[in-house]
Amino acid sequence: MVRANGAVSLRELARVVQTSEVTVRRDVRALEAEGLLDRRHGGAVLPGGFTRESGFPQKSHLATAEKTAIADLAAGLVSEGEAVVVGAGTTTQELARRLARVPGLTVVTNSLLVAQALAHANRVEVVMTGGTLRGSNYALVGSGAEQSLHGLRVSRAFLSGSGLTAERGLSTSNMLSASVDRALVQAAGEVVVLADHTKLGTDTMFQTVPTDVITRLVTDEPPPHDDRAETELQALADRGVQVAVAGSASAGRGRQDVPMPTPRRAAAQGGSQPPTHLRPTTAPGPRVADLAPRRR
DSSP states (O other): OEEEEHHHEEEHOOOOSSSSSHHHHHHHHHHTTTSSSSETTTEOOOOOSSSSOHHHHTTTTSHHHHHHHHHHHHHHTOOOEEEEOHHHHHHHHHHHHHTSSSEEEEEEBBHHHHHHHHHHHHTTEEEEESSEEETTTTTTEEEHHTTTTTTEEEEEEEOOOOOOTTTEEEEEEEEHHHHHHHHHHHHHEEEEEHHHHHGGGGOOOOEEEOOGGGOEEEEEEEOOOOOHHHHHHHHHHHEEEEEEETOOOOOOTOOOOOOOHHHHHHHHHOSSSOOGGGSOSOOOOOOGOOOOOOOO
16 A cells, blocks of 8 residues: 555554554554555655655545545634635645535645636635646646746735645645745745644655744544654644644644634624634735735
8 A cells, every 4th residue: 555655544544454553653663664664654655755645546545534534624714705825735625625615715726636626606706826737636737837836925825835844844746846836835915734643754846835924724633652753743733733633622732723614604603703712813914816926
């Protein structure tokens, strides 16, 4: 599985071989000792330091439950009438399926999969970038994609990637994808990273978003006894990243592990905005049509 996918989570391995994560973790340690793979937070990757990028068919079957939980939580950050950018990835595709229920939304994306998920949404406007199609992840990349984002201003960007560390931030294995993601970041008032626990502590070739630019991380609960994942989450929080953990009932130091309400749920509770402790640090930006230049 690791050879085919490039990376795999312990949960997925345990499910496939029908055994406990404790047993899988022990076997992964033995395989690492033989040089057959490298351990990462909550999973394993091919040996050699930096991980290679898996194709979409492989990614779509990895950590599916975790991606669903992350997308459910992240969708609560988006309110009616906002303009956002959504990058390419299987987790952002899950997010897009939920954003289809937010009326008056404008979504700018370079992902064909994100656009497809929103194509038939009522009262959701989809704006595609230009660019050259990268078939491995169905994303538009290159100078055309980057130039179409110049002068754009939206409230927030939702991005995924191949790895996330407190030291280096979000990274990916492809140079063209990294360059477009950086352009998406420049267009947004704040940056929300969607990353399941298997990406925590993983570093890949091209940095897309430095840690000090990441406003919020939405992730899933690491497996029990995964001290390294917990350490990485705490390190990100110590660097000023607001951490929201899907499915967690307890809060850690410097972390926000409580559920974020969806816009409809928030309205039912007497307000259209998330509670104060989860409110974005910057006010929502203007609609896409305003096209005010970003000031840094």
